Amino acid sequence: MLKKVVLALIVVAVLSVGFATAQDAPTVIRFGTINDPAIDVVNQLLVNAFEELHPDVDVQIEYIPGADLVSTYTTQAAAGTLPDVVFLADLYVVPFVQSGIVLDMAPLAAADESFDLTDIYDNLLGLSRISGEGLYMIPSSYDVVTMYYNIDMFEAAGAPLPQADWTWDDYIASCRIIRETSENYCLSMGGGRDSYQWWAYYVPWIEGYGGQILSDDGQTVLLSSPETIAAMEAYTALWTEHDIAQPPDFDAGGECFIVGSCASFLFIPGYMSAMRALDPQPFAWDVQVIPTLPEGKFTGMGTYGFAVSANSQNPELAWDLVKSLASPEVQLIIASNYAGTPLLRSLREDPAVVDLAGPPENITAFIENGANGILPTYFPGECGSLYAGQISQEIKEALESVILGMSSVTDAFTFANDNIQSCLDG
Numbered sequence: 001m002l003k004k005v006v007l008a009l010i011v012v013a014v015l016s017v018g019f020a021t022a023q024d025a026p027t028v029i030r031f032g033t034i035n036d037p038a039i040d041v042v043n044q045l046l047v048n049a050f051e052e053l054h055p056d057v058d059v060q061i062e063y064i065p066g067a068d069l070v071s072t073y074t075t076q077a078a079a080g081t082l083p084d085v086v087f088l089a090d091l092y093v094v095p096f097v098q099s100g101i102v103l104d105m106a107p108l109a110a111a112d113e114s115f116d117l118t119d120i121y122d123n124l125l126g127l128s129r130i131s132g133e134g135l136y137m138i139p140s141s142y143d144v145v146t147m148y149y150n151i152d153m154f155e156a157a158g159a160p161l162p163q164a165d166w167t168w169d170d171y172i173a174s175c176r177i178i179r180e181t182s183e184n185y186c187l188s189m190g191g192g193r194d195s196y197q198w199w200a201y202y203v204p205w206i207e208g209y210g211g212q213i214l215s216d217d218g219q220t221v222l223l224s225s226p227e228t229i230a231a232m233e234a235y236t237a238l239w240t241e242h243d244i245a246q247p248p249d250f251d252a253g254g255e256c257f258i259v260g261s262c263a264s265f266l267f268i269p270g271y272m273s274a275m276r277a278l279d280p281q282p283f284a285w286d287v288q289v290i291p292t293l294p295e296g297k298f299t300g301m302g303t304y305g306f307a308v309s310a311n312s313q314n315p316e317l318a319w320d321l322v323k324s325l326a327s328p329e330v331q332l333i334i335a336s337n338y339a340g341t342p343l344l345r346s347l348r349e350d351p352a353v354v355d356l357a358g359p360p361e362n363i364t365a366f367i368e369n370g371a372n373g374i375l376p377t378y379f380p381g382e383c384g385s386l387y388a389g390q391i392s393q394e395i396k397e398a399l400e401s402v403i404l405g406m407s408s409v410t411d412a413f414t415f416a417n418d419n420i421q422s423c424l425d426g
Helices: 002-024 037-053 066-079 090-098 106-111 122-128 151-157 168-181 199-208 226-240 271-276 315-326 328-336 364-372 389-403 409-425
Strands: 027-033 057-063 085-089 146-150 185-189 262-267 285-288 304-308
Touching (some): 027 315, 066 085, 106 315, 151 168, 315 328, 389 409
Parallel strands (some): 185 262
Antiparallel strands (some): 146 262
């Protein structure tokens, strides 16, 4: 009898130790992100904010090479091993939703009384939704494409400096002076010689001429509409007629604006940090809102952010890590590092933002230009998007053929229109 009692006590003791060990094991949140100097600061800010809320939870950072992001997350999603939090950008929102990589965070946001979704600018928030629904990304910055310009180059040519009330015709006239008085070009887009193919550049021209790429019901492609043809005639004329935009075959030896071979550059606010890091500053520069098209000012948007993954074992804890990206504290630190423009309406006139030391002196242009930001068109079905797949490829080939003088705008965009329409009709 005594042996049985002793054996029972031993079993209880072993089980108790095992239970205590399981109870003592720390909760871990896996944080998938990329290792990039511009994002590392944000990564650490999110971790710090989370640890203040949950000092008993360990954050395990998992760095994924940006080039391998899609393949890595797709594989992990299939295996059910995604990190609790994943890095993404606006171009990944649709494919990540379709691939079951990210969770709809709208219910988590709605249940969180400390989180005010209405403080985020509506058009920016649209980058985080599918057809206006759900919440699949918390964006990092009010990243609207804005004009950077080389003050020295404009002044040396005797060309007027860009103004807030300029039309694109005003811009072209000033740029032609630069082109005629130097070997420099005026317009660089996004850093690559074929970056004219980014939707954030050409789609604003379509909307600025009163057109759209796709009908409201998502059934009819409108690339061959009179409005789109007129818009693409004007857009591609920057290369084919006015000769002010960096040609595809022009190698500046680096990004055309930053090396001083192009007088202006259309890009998001985060580029400020790269410009300010140049020591000494190669030229005087500033920023200005986008010029006006016939129907008003239109420009593209694009940003990175974070989301709760569909595989998260602790979605509420993962949400607490993600949501701090939209906190005033984190947004102000991003702004103070010239890494972006705050996405919160409540910080629009905050002195910590509007009074930042230049350059750029006209830093509020980023905020003012935000109202002009438009969203990429969402295409239903399996034909791709403005970022990838057949849709992207057809439009890129149409633009390239026109800019290289191989086709007329009407022929190129009618051909692209018909091919995409055939795919949608399935």
